[in-house]
Amino acid sequence: MNRSLTRRQQEIYDFLSRHNDEFEHPPTLDELCSALGLSSKGSLHKQIQALVDAGLVEPMNNQRRGVRLVREEDDSTLPVLGYIAAGKPIEAIEQRETIQVPSLLRTNKPCFVLQVRGDSMIEEGILDGDHIIVEQRDQARNGEIVVALIDGSDATLKRIEQTPGEVILHPANSAMSPLHFSPDQVSIQGVLVGQMRSYH
Amino acid sequence: MNRSLTRRQQEIYDFLSRHNDEFEHPPTLDELCSALGLSSKGSLHKQIQALVDAGLVEPMNNQRRGVRLVREEDDSTLPVLGYIAAGKPIEAIEQRETIQVPSLLRTNKPCFVLQVRGDSMIEEGILDGDHIIVEQRDQARNGEIVVALIDGSDATLKRIEQTPGEVILHPANSAMSPLHFSPDQVSIQGVLVGQMRSYH
């Protein structure tokens, strides 16, 4: 199913993605043709059929303006991967769980949710039991709050400060001290983009 | 049921939305026809029927001016009433605004959303800029965090402690002191049930 796309197919797919962000309705084959510099919608149709086979486009059974991209995941739910507590690996949840997340609290990039254990970020307003939304990334800017893996085993949620020689992870709890590591000890898993808490 | 609209149907729906904001009564089919450049209300009726099937318009059983939009109000959005800062009235937002709220952060009872201004609840992990979800209620149990109106004018977000003789409102900020009132000065607007924060 997921065989690799030819160059032209990739090009068409990219165009569809852009069009999708910009317009309410998918384009017609004729519109696509002129946008891509083709003069035969028959040829285009064949290409699109390939995208359908690849699982990237909904099969359009005679519908007009039916070139719809397969919608990527539910737009309002994210997977809850487990618990995060300073100094322990992320504790996975037994069965796969998901949670509703408002679009305001996430980004367009892939995100996941963790539940916080412990008080290491209490002064940033992140409490025990809160859910945090994390954008999956392997780099961060200084000052961002990241989920980082130390020595490949211990996961932690901290504010990051990177210098050429070392990485410092700052807890937001005056009872705890910043932790210093060499850059190759720390692997960034993602960056905090949202947080939510329930009081009942 | 919720299949996607054709281009014409979308156009009609958009027009209805705009008309809805502007006028008291829905338009007649004839009015719609001339507005949309149609000359047959029969055709229009067919389109509208499609909108009814899609669940966007109330079925209009022979009623006059019966093209009523279905009250949208997904069960996942709540109205944002304004800002709350200790010691000032709730500052209303100009135009009616709504926000997506996961069911986990709300209750089944009527709720609304406020945005927090200031640091009076910082030690409870509620920061400047956070959105809070409040269940509409006029009573609270001791220890709950409430939106309360003081002397009918000043709204505030505080943890409540009620005794027979007085009401104490505790801020969660050691720089501020608890406030004491007589019970008839304080009217409870709602109880905090959820909170969310965006980091971007």
Next chain:
DNA sequence: TATAATAGAACACAAGTAGAACCAATAGGG
């Protein structure tokens, strides 16, 4: 030489339109 890409024609079906005739609701006059 095989695979990808293209053009073009012929076709089929969905979307949109018009118009007429038919009902249902309301308002006004006896």
Next chain:
DNA sequence: CCCTATTGGTTCTACTTGTGTTCTATTATA
């Protein structure tokens, strides 16, 4: 209160147009 006229929604059928589908043949590309 009933009768009737008028307004406005409902239901058809027929037609036009837009747009996806299929095919066959030809040209690039690797």
